[in-house]
Amino acid sequence: MSNFFKRSALGASVPHNKHTAHKETVVMPLPTKIVLSMGQHIGAPAAPVVAKGDQVYVGSVVGKAAGFVSMDIHSGVSGTVDAITTITAPNGAPQTAVVIIPDGKQTVDPAIKPPVVTDLASLQDAVRASGLVGLGGAGFPAAVKLAPKNLDEIDVLVINGAECEPYITSDNRCMQEDTDYVIKGIQTIMKYLDIPKCVIGIEANKPDDIKKLSEETKDMPIEVKALPCKYPQGAEKVLIETCTGREVPFPGLPSDVGVIVMNVTSVAFIAKYLETGIPLTTKRLTVDGDIVRNPGNVEVVIGTPIQELLDFCGGLTEEPGKILYGGPMMGTCVASAEQPILKNNNAVLALSRKLAEPVKATNCIHCGRCTNACPLGLSAKEIVRAYETKNVDLLVELNADLCMSCGTCSFVCPAKRPLAPSIALAKIMMKNGGKK
Ligand code: SF4
Ligand code: SF4
CATH class of the missing domain: 3.10.20.600 (Ubiquitin-like (UB roll))
Structure with a gap:
């Protein structure tokens, strides 16, 4: 578990490969x-x-x-x-x-037609009708995120502009090309959910985005935070800790520490949708x-x-x-x-x-790098061993179900063991009560 390590200090230095960062978006016919x-x-x-x-x-x-x-x-x-x-x-x-x-x-x-939004309920209805799911990858309906049970305890909106995956620059282009919509979307959510503060987390390898959003929000209760270039800064629990210093408990949700997290492209879409109804x-x-x-x-x-x-x-x-x-x-x-x-x-x-060719895996040398790098403090090699021996009780004890499949453990493993895919299978085995 992560009680003794800061999640944001863990992770891995992955190659960025952001070749398309400066390429403007083109519309495909x-x-x-x-x-x-x-x-x-x-x-x-x-x-x-x-x-x-x-x-x-x-x-x-x-x-x-x-x-x-x-x-x-x-x-x-x-x-x-x-x-x-x-x-x-x-x-x-x-x-x-x-x-x-x-x-x-x-x-x-x-x-x-553009929706009429006058209060929180009408905003939630509009976001539901828009078909929006989290655009950062998870596919979680945005309307559900905007309806936390403990709304009166939510005091920070965290915006995920980390885009820590190698190659991907679509959020970066959103921050450059749709800056006004990003800010309008944030303001709308802060207004109707009565959230006093927002932190936009952006990995430090996107200085243009940090500069642009910092300038455009300088008179607003919005902080733009440069995140360390250490994958996976965009993972929800890591992002919350880096942006607010708060640690989401296990088990637990961002709302348990007074936070709602939205992706930068999602908030830009909300602002556009309220304008157009598309x-x-x-x-x-x-x-x-x-x-x-x-x-x-x-x-x-x-x-x-x-x-x-x-x-x-x-x-x-x-x-x-x-x-x-x-x-x-x-x-x-x-x-x-x-x-x-x-x-x-x-x-x-x-x-x-x-x-794409898979690298041949060799025996585990018990170096502990997988455990040291996991932002959730999970022991990937122990989980995989429990999976291989079908020891579901041990998988539960090792909190295997918390794994978010970020792939950091596989990336740092010198023996090139496919740890993350094996843990994904372990989670299925846990659900199936011990059957692979
Ligand atoms: S894939 Fe799972 S076990 Fe591996 S580093 Fe990520 S969260 Fe940890
Ligand atoms: S990083 Fe790889 S070699 Fe090192 S302990 Fe983990 S599984 Fe074993």
């Missing part, structure tokens, strides 16, 4: 189709409310939330529903999806990797097939060894380039066979 997964959030998948042949518009609801932490799914194009189909979700499970063929007109749904239907993504011809930041309609996005970026210079949703530390491999862009994707990386 409409794809030939969009494939809208009904599972773009952590809760129950949405239920399709359209059928083959239906006409839809920009902003039309095509999937209805099916639970408290579920979310509506909206079309980002006007066009015709071509199919209700099944695709493979990033976790390998089958997932229902709605396929829409754009008509090129981009007619906005006549029901779309739900979450597009996404800014970093497209990079050693075999992408023209890496950059691209705004795409959610549901765009990855292959069409890669083609827009000039295609690949060779057959990929691996294509990832997200960065190399926490990203997930895509099963096929036909898979669609999801709401919570912030990058697509295409890596050569040489870069």
